[in-house]
Structure formats: C-alpha cells, structure tokens
Amino acid sequence: MNQKVGGRFWKTAQRGLLSCLRGLIRAILSLAAGIPLFVLSVVSIALIPVGVGLVLAPLALTGVRLFADLQRVWAAEWSGVPVPSPYRPLPARGPLRRLRGMLADPATWRDLLWTLLNAPVGLLLNLLPLAMVVYGLEGVVVASWLGQVAGYGWGPFWPLGDWGVVGVAGCLVLGALLTQAGLRWGPHILKGYALFVQSLLAPTRGALQERVRRLTETRADTVDASAAELRRIERDLHDGAQARLVALSMNIGLAEELMKQNPEAAQELLAEARAASGQALTELRDLVRGIHPPVLAERGLDGAVQALALSLPLPVDVRIDVPGRAEAPVESAAYFAVAEMLANVVKHSGAQRAWVQIEHDGDRLLMLVGDDGTGGADPGRGSGMRGIERRLAAFDGTMAVTSPPGGPTVVTMELPCALSSPRTSPS
Structure with a gap:
C-alpha cells in the first residue's frame, strides 16, 4: 500500500x-x-x-x-x-x-x-x-x-x-x-x-463551416466525376473491347464449322480473329492506362510524366524535383492533371514547344504546365479543365490559368500532400 x-x-x-x-x-x-x-x-x-x-x-x-x-x-x-x-x-x-x-x-x-x-x-x-x-x-x-x-x-x-x-x-x-x-x-x-x-x-466556427461547405461541394463533385468515369469505362468496354471479343468468338465458331469444308475460308476467319484480338487487347490496355497507368505505379510520377512527354508529337521540356512518392490517389490525380493539360496543348494551342515543371516544397506538390501557343485558354469553356479542377479540389488542390491572347499559357496546379517514401530509381 x-x-x-x-x-x-x-x-x-x-x-x-x-x-x-x-x-x-x-x-x-x-x-x-x-x-x-x-x-x-x-x-x-x-x-x-x-x-x-x-x-x-x-x-x-x-x-x-x-x-x-x-x-x-x-x-x-x-x-x-x-x-x-x-x-x-x-x-x-x-x-x-x-x-x-x-x-x-x-x-x-x-x-x-x-x-x-x-x-x-x-x-x-x-x-x-x-x-x-x-x-x-x-x-x-x-x-x-x-x-x-x-x-x-x-x-x-x-x-x-x-x-x-x-x-x-x-x-x-x-x-x-x-x-x-x-x-x-x-x-x-x-x-x-x-x-x-x-x-x-484554432479555426473559427465560420472557417469550419466554410470548410464543411467546401468539402461537401468537392465530395459531390468527386462522386459525380466518379460516376461519369464509371459510365465512360462501361461505354468503352461495351462499344469497344466487348464488341470485338463477341465478333472474335463468332469468327472462331464459323472457322470451326468451315475447317473441314472450306479450309481457306476458315484460315481467313482465323486471321481476322487474330487481328480482332490484337485490337481488343490494345483497347483494353488503353482503358487500363486511362484508369491508372502501370508506369505510374512502377516508376512514380517522375517516370510516368517523362513517358507521357515522350509520346507527344511536340517537344516537351520536363523538370521534376520530387524526392519521394505521394500516396497513390494524390499521385494519380497529379498525373491525370498534367496529362489533361498536355492533351489540351496538343489539341488547341498550336504550340511548337511545351514544358512541365513539378516540385515539392515541403507540404504541397506544385505543377506547372506551359506552352508557347496562341493562348486564350479559358477553363470555363472546356469540360476537361473543369474536370481537372474538380479532381484537384477533392484533395484541397487548386488550379490557376494564365493565358493571355497570343500566349504563352501557364497552368499552375497545387496539391497539398506529404511524401510517404523516398523515390527509388526504376530497375
């Protein structure tokens, strides 16, 4: 005691x-x-x-x-x-x-x-x-x-x-x-x-209420965007890969019936089936890449953006200083934001060159995408930029567009995030 x-x-x-x-x-x-x-x-x-x-x-x-x-x-x-x-x-x-x-x-x-x-x-x-x-x-x-x-x-x-x-x-x-x-x-x-x-x-009651309102709006936008993404995936599967796989099955069935009676026609059907299978596989790969690119999971944001820049029909200067990996949802949102901006450069800007700069300043990921095109980009006129803005807002991110007539165009995007693990070199 x-x-x-x-x-x-x-x-x-x-x-x-x-x-x-x-x-x-x-x-x-x-x-x-x-x-x-x-x-x-x-x-x-x-x-x-x-x-x-x-x-x-x-x-x-x-x-x-x-x-x-x-x-x-x-x-x-x-x-x-x-x-x-x-x-x-x-x-x-x-x-x-x-x-x-x-x-x-x-x-x-x-x-x-x-x-x-x-x-x-x-x-x-x-x-x-x-x-x-x-x-x-x-x-x-x-x-x-x-x-x-x-x-x-x-x-x-x-x-x-x-x-x-x-x-x-x-x-x-x-x-x-x-x-x-x-x-x-x-x-x-x-x-x-x-x-x-x-x-x-601490945050005031008004600030907390504004925060709740903002989160409610971004959650609703995220749910709507997710539903639209699911509908797009279903449509692409139904109209693309699924239709090709059905045609592939029918061609193989006809080839089996013609194998004994008309081998030459059966070979033609099998050749068509092989071509259709290749196209279906390509469409499936594109669909998977649109959901979450494998290179993003394997090589991180740096490697994924570098690979994306190499696939574009114009030179893109890429500078990335991110000494680690962000969480997968944040990394995915950052990648698709950059990808959408570069797609807009190719489709609408008439630019000869573009550049991407990504860095982490301690508590946020800063992404800048610019080009030397004709300018005049307006986020309110296109669904692509509005979609990216909603996607970033779900993570408390922001997007600002500077695009005077005659150019250049600079899109600044920020995502609050912490780096969870050090970056490793791809094997």
Missing part, C-alpha cells in the same frame, strides 16, 4: 516538475519571441506603403506563424488540446502574392492578437505552477528557519507573532500544501493555457 502511494506521489511530482519546466520555457518565449515578433509585424505592415514593409512584413508574419505553430504543437503534445492550423493556402511563387495572401487571411490577424495577449496571459499561467512550487519550498526550507535565526515576527504566509513551534509548523504545513498544489495542479494550469491558445489559434 505504501509503495503504491509512494509511486503515485513520485508520478505526480514528475508531472508537476515537467509542467514547471514547460511553463518556464513558454513564459520565456512569450517575452523573448512574442513581443519582438508582434512589434516587428506591426511596424513592417505600417511600412508597406513606403516599400520597406514589402520585404519585412512577409518575414515577420512568417515568424509569427512559426511561433504560433509551435504553440499549437505544444498544446496538443503537452496538454492533449488539439489546435488545427487555420491558414489558407498561400501562392507558391511571388513574394507580393504571398504577402497579399497573408494579409487577406483572417488567421494572420488572430495570430497577431494572440501574440499581443500572450505576453501577460502566457507569463501568468505558465509561471504560476513554478511560482507555487518555489514559494512553497521557500516556506518549507528557508522562511521558517530564517525566522528562527533572525527573530522576524512575520511568517511568509500570515502574521504568526513570535516565531516558535507554532510558527515553524505553520510555515512547514502551508509550504508543503502550496508545493503539492503546484505539482498537482501544474498540468491543469498548462491545459488552461492550451485552451487559451486554442481559443485564438
């Missing part, structure tokens, strides 16, 4: 001391990082009209986001309070576009408000467990004995008159209770701070 009580005491003490250490780290960062970042952000935003802020503001706001993201991670890992990231996707290129995206994001201003309020609130809540423990230990270890030696008439907790047995006992008891309270309630106090972080740094 005593061992169980002792074990619980040491576990409580360990958790409490760990909370004190974590609170001290947070309190130091609240002052050392939070206040300078807030001041720098406000000053840099104010200096945007004179040009200096165009350089400083993105750096300062990025620092605020990194500081806020660190608090989100700590809130989840240390206190079990999840704080999802509320930021909107930023353009991958162009410092002015990224700055405009930051300033238009409501989460940026909530970050700044949190940084300002975090200085007093974070300092108070994060230092409170450590202060309780230190002050309690001071009452137990230092204050009572110091009172005995110096002859003070006041204890650290309340006036006890002349120091004696009662005063010493009071200091010891109250100090022990305060120390125990700090150790026991330290994790709960830090959880209260994590809830404060969640209240300002």
Whole structure:
C-alpha cells in the first residue's frame, strides 16, 4: 500500500516538475519571441506603403506563424488540446502574392492578437505552477528557519507573532500544501493555457463551416466525376473491347464449322480473329492506362510524366524535383492533371514547344504546365479543365490559368500532400 502511494506521489511530482519546466520555457518565449515578433509585424505592415514593409512584413508574419505553430504543437503534445492550423493556402511563387495572401487571411490577424495577449496571459499561467512550487519550498526550507535565526515576527504566509513551534509548523504545513498544489495542479494550469491558445489559434466556427461547405461541394463533385468515369469505362468496354471479343468468338465458331469444308475460308476467319484480338487487347490496355497507368505505379510520377512527354508529337521540356512518392490517389490525380493539360496543348494551342515543371516544397506538390501557343485558354469553356479542377479540389488542390491572347499559357496546379517514401530509381 505504501509503495503504491509512494509511486503515485513520485508520478505526480514528475508531472508537476515537467509542467514547471514547460511553463518556464513558454513564459520565456512569450517575452523573448512574442513581443519582438508582434512589434516587428506591426511596424513592417505600417511600412508597406513606403516599400520597406514589402520585404519585412512577409518575414515577420512568417515568424509569427512559426511561433504560433509551435504553440499549437505544444498544446496538443503537452496538454492533449488539439489546435488545427487555420491558414489558407498561400501562392507558391511571388513574394507580393504571398504577402497579399497573408494579409487577406483572417488567421494572420488572430495570430497577431494572440501574440499581443500572450505576453501577460502566457507569463501568468505558465509561471504560476513554478511560482507555487518555489514559494512553497521557500516556506518549507528557508522562511521558517530564517525566522528562527533572525527573530522576524512575520511568517511568509500570515502574521504568526513570535516565531516558535507554532510558527515553524505553520510555515512547514502551508509550504508543503502550496508545493503539492503546484505539482498537482501544474498540468491543469498548462491545459488552461492550451485552451487559451486554442481559443485564438484554432479555426473559427465560420472557417469550419466554410470548410464543411467546401468539402461537401468537392465530395459531390468527386462522386459525380466518379460516376461519369464509371459510365465512360462501361461505354468503352461495351462499344469497344466487348464488341470485338463477341465478333472474335463468332469468327472462331464459323472457322470451326468451315475447317473441314472450306479450309481457306476458315484460315481467313482465323486471321481476322487474330487481328480482332490484337485490337481488343490494345483497347483494353488503353482503358487500363486511362484508369491508372502501370508506369505510374512502377516508376512514380517522375517516370510516368517523362513517358507521357515522350509520346507527344511536340517537344516537351520536363523538370521534376520530387524526392519521394505521394500516396497513390494524390499521385494519380497529379498525373491525370498534367496529362489533361498536355492533351489540351496538343489539341488547341498550336504550340511548337511545351514544358512541365513539378516540385515539392515541403507540404504541397506544385505543377506547372506551359506552352508557347496562341493562348486564350479559358477553363470555363472546356469540360476537361473543369474536370481537372474538380479532381484537384477533392484533395484541397487548386488550379490557376494564365493565358493571355497570343500566349504563352501557364497552368499552375497545387496539391497539398506529404511524401510517404523516398523515390527509388526504376530497375
């Protein structure tokens, strides 16, 4: 029994001391990082009209986001309070576009408000467990004995008159209770701070509702696109390979009947059957390639896009820097997006050359497809681009088309994703 009580005491003490250490780290960062970042952000935003802020503001706001993201991670890992990231996707290129995206994001201003309020609130809540423990230990270890030696008439907790047995006992008891309270309630106090972080740094109700609405729309678009894809596959099978296989079966049956009576006619039917089987096999391969190309599964997005570029009737410059493999659905969506854009280049652009650039910047896959054609591409006029836009939206992806009359055309597509495994060279 005593061992169980002792074990619980040491576990409580360990958790409490760990909370004190974590609170001290947070309190130091609240002052050392939070206040300078807030001041720098406000000053840099104010200096945007004179040009200096165009350089400083993105750096300062990025620092605020990194500081806020660190608090989100700590809130989840240390206190079990999840704080999802509320930021909107930023353009991958162009410092002015990224700055405009930051300033238009409501989460940026909530970050700044949190940084300002975090200085007093974070300092108070994060230092409170450590202060309780230190002050309690001071009452137990230092204050009572110091009172005995110096002859003070006041204890650290309340006036006890002349120091004696009662005063010493009071200091010891109250100090022990305060120390125990700090150790026991330290994790709960830090959880209260994590809830404060969640209240300002988590997505708002409006943002969550917008997210739900967006997911509902993309899910409906995905279901419609999947149904249309299934109908296309059924139609291609019925009108193509299935019809050829039926004709192949009939020709083989006729050849069996004519084998004895008219061998030459039977040989002609068998030759037709062989040709029909080759065509049916080709159509089946094309159908499978349209569902999920085998080269994509074997060689990844890099090899599949390289093979696709070699099959086109115009030169395509391909540059890919993706040091890993994305999940299969994301990789498939990226491949078919690039394939559709290149198909549009061949069919409609009148281009002499095209280029594809794919890279991964840490949390998203960036794909750019361009050509030197006549321009004037409009996503609203063609079903192909709209279909790709819906397909990317199912993964929170985006597509932007820049195609002035006379060209060039550049299609920028982004897919949020993480790389699950390192890229391997094809054998």
